[in-house]
Amino acid sequence: MSGRTFLLLMVVLAVTAVLSGCGPTAYKITPIPASEELAETTVRRDPGILLPKIALVDIEGLIVNARESSLLGAGENPTALAVEKLRKAATDPWVKAVVLRINSPGGSVTASDIIYHEVARLRNGADGYPGKPVIAQILDVGASGGYYVACAANEIRAEPTSVTGSIGVIMLKFDVSGLFEKVGVDTNVVKSGPLKDAGSPFRPMEPREREMFQHLIDQFYEGFVAVVAASRADLKIERVKELANGAIYSGLDARELGLIDGLGSLDEALDRAKQIAGVDAARVVMYHRPVGYRGSIYSRIPDPQVERQANPLIDLRLPEAFVSQGHFMYLWQP
Known part of the structure; x- marks a missing residue:
């Protein structure tokens, strides 16, 4: 392969990545439908009959308001799925409390805010349904947008080794103009106004563009701080x-700084939820599409993403950095 051919190939890959924006970072074949009503499975129970429920709801992975695409069609929208689970818990009179099992570095500003407000609705009560206590339990990571969502809970707990914090906003912009110049590719843009292509990856950012983006980032940052x-x-x-x-911050540091309320395991968070709800015995339930089996409180939800690991027929992933290109993110992205 000649040097020029290699450079041209790199340009094609770079353009594909840049233009993917917030598109899928994996392409996979999965036979699982995403349109079935949520089912419920008990993953832990205390002795007794006719027990009230504690709902365990996952906030996991990148928080975005977009469907995952596969070769057989659209998959789940993680934000829509989280809202669906929270509303199922809110409207079930047997559910007395909710524990958020958070393992997320955050995601888009809007998606994080959507889930935050849905948790707040559940906690405070809405649409004629009473409010229910919510405990947020951070596992490995509950940073940026993950921590933003946790702030809607009555209490935030974490493992001593959890990673949290990263309070702030980021927007990434790639500049491939230098690469294009090396291989002789030019870009011509016809636009209705000087800022219509603001943030374009095909040229360096201009000062007035940076000023516009910084204004929005400062605005979203102030909202995060207020939350x-x-x-x-x-x-x-x-x-x-x-x-x-x-x-x-580690869980230990976050507790010392006052960013969380306590340290402990997921089991302890579930016990704390029972205590706040005023119940002595309960069964812990998880919501999922009617496929798969969950044997404990640490089981993952069986959404289409799981099939990527079970049947990796096609799994072409792009670096996570490409996901946030041109979008405002509450995201920890080392």
Whole structure:
């Protein structure tokens, strides 16, 4: 392969990645339909009969408001799925409390805010249904948008080794103009206004574009800070801003800094949920599409993504950095 052919191939790959925007990072074949009503499975129970329920709801992976695409059609939208689960818990009179099992580095600003407000509705009550206590339990990672969602809960708990924080906003923009120049590719743009192609990857960013994007990022940042301050009664907003510099914290540090309420395991979070709900015995339930089996509280939901691991017929993944190209993100992305 000649050097020029190699460079041209790299250009094609770069353009494909850039133009993918918030598109899928994997292509897979899966026979699982995503349109079936949620089923319920008990994953833990105390002794007794006719027990009230504690709902265990996952906030997992990249938080985006977009369907995953596969070669056989569209898959699940993780934001829509989370909202569906939360509303099922909110409308079930047997559910007395909800535990959010968070394992997410965050995601888009809007998707994080959608789930945050849905958790707040469940906690406070809406549409004639009473409010229910919510405990957020951070597992490996509950950073940025993952932490934003947790702030809607009554309490935030984490493992001592969890990673949280990363309070802030980021937007990535690739600039492939130098690469294009090397291989002799030019880009011609016809636009209705000077900012219509703001953020284009085919040329360097201009100062007025940067100013526009920075204004939006500052606006979304202030919203994040306000959410954290509302959740952390003992932290003044000035202190929240000191902590909201993008830094990540271990569970131990987060507890010391007042960003979470307690340390412990998922089992302890479930026991705490029972305590707040005022029930002595309960069964823990998870919601899922009617496929697969869950044997414990650490089981993953059987959504179409699981089939990527079970049947990796086609699995062409792009780096996660490409997902956030040109989008405002509450995201920890090392």
